[in-house]
Amino acid sequence: MKKLEQLYEGKAKKVFKTDNADHYLIEYKDDATAFNGEKRGSIEDKGVVNNLMSAKMFQLLENEGVESHLVELLNDREMLVKAVEIIQVEVIVRNVATGSMVRRLGIEDGITLEPTVLEYCLKSDAFGDPIINDYHIAAMKLATEDEMKQIRDMAFKINEFMKETFIKLDLKLIDFKLEFGRFKGKIILADEISPDTCRFWEVGTNRKMDKDRFRQDLGNVKATYQEVLKKVQTL
Ligand SMILES: Nc1ncnc2c1ncn2[C@@H]1O[C@H](COP(=O)(O)OP(=O)(O)OP(=O)(O)O)[C@@H](O)[C@H]1O
Ligand SMILES: [Mg+2]
Missing domain, CATH: 3.30.200.20 (Phosphorylase Kinase; domain 1)
Structure with missing residues (x-):
């Protein structure tokens, strides 16, 4: 190669x-x-x-x-x-309300969301990744209805697996962002799954174990990323 x-x-x-x-x-x-x-x-x-x-x-x-x-x-x-053609929609899965959802909706930080909330954002730095819904996605021809059904099903399946997996590592999966792409006629998961794209709170203490340490200047950023990797490597 x-x-x-x-x-x-x-x-x-x-x-x-x-x-x-x-x-x-x-x-x-x-x-x-x-x-x-x-x-x-x-x-x-x-x-x-x-x-x-x-x-x-x-x-x-x-x-x-x-x-x-x-x-x-x-x-x-x-x-x-x-090499996929990235679908220009960021898919966000939220188990607990925090971050932009709290700022936007005035919902209490840390509250469990039932049912789990699925959000879509347009992948556009110029427009600040605005929130969109299935109608915008259809009208803007970002993805077909069938593709969005596949994406939704995959996102919830990934959430179930990741929640179960991270809780074993004493990490509560708060929310995360996914990107999908088209490859040879199929929809597949792309981009990354990392402390940059997920929020984890330590079980018991609610210590933030993700990019919020950088966003909010909480310190120990490097050490926390290393700690999460160490845990994941035991899987
Ligand atoms: N398998 C893939 N094939 C093609 N492009 C990909 C693949 N996986 C990820 N990408 C794209 O690679 C680009 C670089 O990733 P990076 O995370 O640095 O982007 P970013 O700065 O977050 O920008 P964006 O807002 O476009 O996601 C992104 O546009 C992402 O969608
Ligand atoms: Mg990115």
Whole structure:
């Protein structure tokens, strides 16, 4: 496999072409941003944590019948993935209310959501990733109804598996963001699953174990990312 020219550089990862048209190489960076890029910084070895944790989560999900873009973990910072056409919708699953949901709706922070809340945001930095619904997705032709049904089913299945998995590690899964893509006529899970894209609260103490430590300047950011990876590596 040859790493060829860079296709795209995002806030957290770089995407490269390879000599196989079906595969891209993703390189995870240490750069950290929050609040739509307003807050910028870096978390030492975050790229390593997010790459290794994502690879592990994709492998575990594959065993549960959830197809992901992971082809192969290459090294500490790089993975080989299926070259998907990313659906321009961020899928957010919320088990407990916090963050933007609390700011937007005035709902009490930390309250359990029953049923679990599914939110969609348009993937658009220029518009600040605004919330959209199934009608916007249909009218904007972001995905078909059938694709959205698959995405919804996968998102809830992933949530059930991840809730059960993380509670064994003494981590409560508060919420998370997923991205999906089209690959050879199928919808598969793409992007990453990491402390950048999930919120975890430690069982018993409610200590925040995710990117909120960076967003809210809570300290011990690097050590907390390492702690989460260590736990995931016991799975
Ligand atoms: N398998 C894949 N094939 C193609 N693109 C992918 C794949 N997995 C993830 N991507 C895309 O790679 C880009 C870089 O990821 P990164 O997380 O750095 O983006 P970002 O700065 O968060 O920007 P965005 O708002 O576009 O997600 C993203 O646009 C993401 O959707
Ligand atoms: Mg991203």
